[in-house]
Amino acid sequence: MSVTALVLAGSRPGGDPFAAELGVTHKALIPVGGTPMLVRVVGALQAAGMERILVSCDPGPVADIARELGAEVIAPATGPSGSVLAALDAVGTPLLVTTADHALLRPAWVRQLLDDTPADGDVAIMLAERRAIERALPGSRRTYLRFADGHWSGCNLFLLRGSAARAAVMEWTRVEADRKRPWRIVARLGPGLLLRYLAGRLTLAGALDRLGRRIGCRVALVPATDGLAAVDVDKAADLRDVERLLAGR
Structure with missing residues (x-):
């Protein structure tokens, strides 16, 4: 491919x-x-x-x-x-x-996203679970999506496949302003899911499945094997952490 x-x-x-x-x-x-x-x-x-x-x-x-x-x-x-x-x-x-x-x-993260996306997946999103991030970079401050199956942070890695993927990006335009407030995104999927989210009983995989069915495409979660995949450079503390990691490598 x-x-x-x-x-x-x-x-x-x-x-x-x-x-x-x-x-x-x-x-x-x-x-x-x-x-x-x-x-x-x-x-x-x-x-x-x-x-x-x-x-x-x-x-x-x-x-x-x-x-x-x-x-x-x-x-x-x-x-x-x-x-x-x-x-x-x-x-x-x-x-x-x-x-x-x-x-x-790292090239390995790109290959993992390509290799681990299900064959029938229209959209794949790589996220890292909090424990993996804190193992890789103790003390790192990230924004987390809090679900029943873990606290997840985005890795800025997405794979779009097939015509149905466009519907997912269109939905992204509608929720872009709420990316730091996941409860507002979940609320778009209905009051039942919002209540499950607020009660701590909604899994991320379940939310993505419901979102995919709502917009007409299959959305897959690819959990990062390396917590560092969620570390980008948005502020001075990030830059210090990244340069320290690169120097150590």
Whole structure:
């Protein structure tokens, strides 16, 4: 199966404050161990066997670096989900999606997502369970989705396959503003599921199954074998942790 990879490297309106604090124009250009994050992400995708890589970004230095690395540049849309939709319209599926701030990205994580996605899965989402993250990086502060089968954090790795995947991205555009408030997302699936969630009896797998049936596609959870897959670079503490890990490696 030939898979195209998409790296979301757009800038938020007004620029990224963390990037500005570090003296660079875009978050994707923040140096980690002396290397811009975008370079690390594209390199990991290439090492994982991704022959076609798109970078969603505006014209400028990020686009220039992307082309130097052999990637194609695609114009971003409004918000991450809009940029994914634009890529789907341009190249179709299968499409593997990640972000430019995934500075620790490893080829093995990409291969795990591809290998562990069920054959009938339209969308696969990699998440890491809290215990795995805390084993890999004690003291790391992440945002968790709290379900009966564990506390989960996103790994910024998604696989979209087939025409039904578009429905999932359309749903993503509707819930994007609530990504830090999972109870509001669950509420869209009906009062019964919301009550189970609030009572701590709803599993993440159950919620994804219900979501998939509601929007007409099969959504699969791929639990990360390495808790570090959930560590991106959003703030100074993340940058310190990642650089320490890379130095130790």
